[in-house]
Amino acid sequence: GDWRQRQRTQETVPRGICEAMCPARELRDREAQNRLHRFEMLAGTEKSRRPRGDPLRAVKEYSRPAAGKDSTNPSDLRPPAVLLKTVCYLIDDIAASRTLHPWSEIYGFVFDRVRAVKQDMIIQRLSGLDCVAILERTVRFFIYSSYHLCGEPLQLYDPCINDTHLQENLSWLFECYATETEPHPNQEEFQALGLLYNLGSTQATQHIMGLPERLRSTPAVKLALSINRAFLERNPVRLLRLAQGLNFLQCCALHRHLLTCRRDLLLIFSHGHSSRNCRFPLDRLAQLLSLDTALTAQLCQDYGVKVNQESQVVFSKAAFTEPEQGKLYCKLYHNIVAEKQRDLTVGSIIHGCA
Template sequence: MNLRKANRRVSEKRDAAGRGEQRRRTDEQWRGRAQVGDEERDEKHQQHGKDTAPRGTCQTMCPARELRDRQLQNLLHHFEVLAGTERVRKPKGDPLRAVKEYSRPAAGKDSTNPSDLRPPAVLLRTVYSFVFDRLRSVKQDMIIQRVSGLNCVAILERSVRFLTYASYRLCGEPLRLYDPRINDTHLQENLSWLLDCYATGAGPHPNQEEMQALGLLYNLGSARAAQHIMELPERLRSSPAVSLALSINRAFLERNPVRVLRLARRLNFIQSCALHRHLATCARDLLLIYSHGHSSRNCRFPLDRLARLLSLDAAPAARLCQAYGVAVHQDDQLVFTKAAFTEPEPGKLPCKLYHSVVAEKQRDFSVGNIIHDGA
């Protein structure tokens, strides 16, 4: 049986349940504007019927009142503490480093006080590397003030890059440190808002090609994400970044993991971060296809050749094969058999097994470079 026929047979046996759930969640988030959380709907409701949106006057990343209160309650993050006061009982807050915390709207609480709202220019300065758990607060201020235009685009671009980077860098961490579902929800919401800004606002938007491609790579296999790209003007669709993303998406839909992985080598670092969550599926599909197409007791397949296809070193490639029931002989030769293929136990293959595919592209880029400029 050749690989093309094996590919078709494998696609029919694919794990539809898991992928169906992921696509369902992804497609729901791509229906027009992504759904916002209850607290953000409450904030929009507070603004309904008002002719003028409030305008913030706070010129620091954290309002002075909040900084004073959190200092008194000893609620400062260690990144926000004034240098030299770390060891005192109640460290002092650094006005240049403290960042406004997210807080749910409460009855009787005025969330529109200008002195507590940061205007767009301050919000833009606020979006940097250590403020993951403050991004909701940034978006909260943006929603209340109805921020739009180029400042809104610039903030959202940095937010999308940060959350995309976090989806790669923190995957596999304990839930107490990182929840992938929460990160995914916020990334999809920010991405949907950003794409809406591109569609409805005046430019120029020099980063639009990058962000359009990033959205498709992150939502690989989503019909709505692909449809959105196909409705873009020809100038955007034919740009190098978007064209490459479309080719990868087509190969993914055709159940051609070898082509997906080959094309992925042309992606830059942040694009690879977006693709990262699909690498496990591609590796699994490749091994399943080969287990059917090369199924024979007497057939040997070189481990180093498979490792190159997977963009992995020999040791992690061998570990991956063994987890899926592919025999690895002492002479680094693989034996594929249909009957031996098995799904590994949950958690047996850590997400970081695939990190080398992405990490090699980071080179000397700092997190700040990645978030503010892309890489």
Template sequence: MSREIHAKCFPRSHCTRGGGRRQKQRCEGEAKSSVSVPRGTCMTMCPAYELRQRELQNRLHRFEVLTGTEHDRLPRADVSCTVKEYSRPAAGKDSTRATDLRPPDILLKTVYYLVDDIAASSTLHPWTEVYSFVFDRLRSVRQDMIIQRISGPECVAVLERTVRFLLFASYRLCGQPLRLFDSCINDTHLQECLSWLLECYREGQHQHQEEFQALSLLYNLGSAQAVQHVLELPGSVRLSPPVRLALAIGRAYVERNPVRLLRLARRLDFLQGCALHRHLLPCRRDLLLLYSHGHSSRNCRFPIQKLADILSLESSLTAQLCRAHGIHVGGEWVIFSKGSFTESLSEELQCAQMHRLLEDKQQDLTVSDIIHGVA
């Protein structure tokens, strides 16, 4: 992971001297200027002014249109379904008007609506469009929180659900075309939300802190800053089962022990698997490279079913993965040769084909359960 991403995800005060003093000074400065911080008075998910403007400009999303007006020249907005969209700050534009800002309780209500009525809907399709809508509206929620400098339980609740949503999307939309899902943009926002959330946890005890400290470790596997951050946490968090398991997986990753990593990964819950899943394909490649050297022999035959169990894949996908790396597969056996191994993968072999490890964990969990953290 790049230094820039590390800096975003793990505050400077965690790894440099004087960070605590700077944090204290920043908090004192914010306290002095608190009189000028705007406080929202908008009691709906979308300010009335924006709603009227978007109706006149025909900029309503189809999820927001009032039933029966879809085919009108200017469809009308369903007030109960219209959500404030994200807008970039612009010169001369006042983004601090109280009537355009939603207070914390309305922001949390908006997030619940986006999760339960949009993201978890069984009737809204395709999910790429659902993701795009929810992603934008959650970004707008965070924008309102930043302008009002909202902190405390409501802020944590919003960020926790946002992180879970972005993690789930990174798994569910893996392999989608760039025009439908940009994994780099999703990653950038996920790292920013994680950074903000971990900073909030420093201000007090929160119910789900252990869960998200572990998710941060798993998502940023191999990051020395992530490990250092966790090692500085109180023992009650650092020694909790989720964090200890994440640390063990991180140690296996750093030691390049893919067999142990994949074995430990079976103990993760679904969302933890989503955080880890972007590392699974490189991990499986490392395992095949290791076996290509360790079992390289003209007379050696390795059972493909045993290899499939180690990789947590079906036999057919294991055979595809082996062939993609130049490994010979003959019937029920794999023949490893260090001379024939190739690093590159064919384009048709996508990570999305290899989700058995996570599919087994998801079982009957609904999208709402996943994002609200109901396991």
């Protein structure tokens, strides 16, 4: 009975036959309704009253599943190979483009089209290597964006929405790793990224602890575990020292925890070194915080920590204060991450050739 049941399920799962990145019908409709994104327009028609769509650049849009609307029509669904091709196009020709600007608009376009890819995957209940290749690139895109667009106005980039999608894709990816028998050569990379991004989370820590020993003992996962331990033990000095050993994308994953970490360091030192005649060299503090001295002085000022004329920090329990909401700009303190990007291209970062 079980076999027959499986056979029946197989028959009811739609299989896509659309070979283009955007179904022909959707392209016609969006053309008629003037709903093409400028990245999809046929060169030379952008300025006309009704721009034409370029079949080689148009990509299926995300649309909410609506009542009475058939989303399972095979000619509107793209098979796995076409979905992977679509994601690679979005990375190579859009995200990594040297001519398209601004990046917040690139993000908005890629975000929406990747969502539509995911929808096609869910409807067809995809699994396997193409599925993993798509999810890995999507997760890298969201992690890179969380750093690159940090501090942008909310209408251009919403960190909460980015986070929701990143987490969903990450758990789907981990599910693929856990249930499929094919070898997954990038598993070490993503297990480490997941933990660095979700530092201090019980769920993330338990997930890692449940992995086979051979994965837990790989260099990337071991480093992520040490950083996680330092975070849980509230040891910011150790955490920032260990973070020096991370690569660029790992720093992007960690970056949302850095402000908390630096704040903790100043708080701990304000208590530990609080005495009227204790002076702490600013350049030494800068080293510990992985910031230059100007930014270190700025951060001290933000937290009410006094820096005197001789570039010495005067820690005091009483003086430490939390800045008002929105006064601290994370982006200001990005240099630990920015330095690691040096000559990496966006394409190589998201494809994982970094």
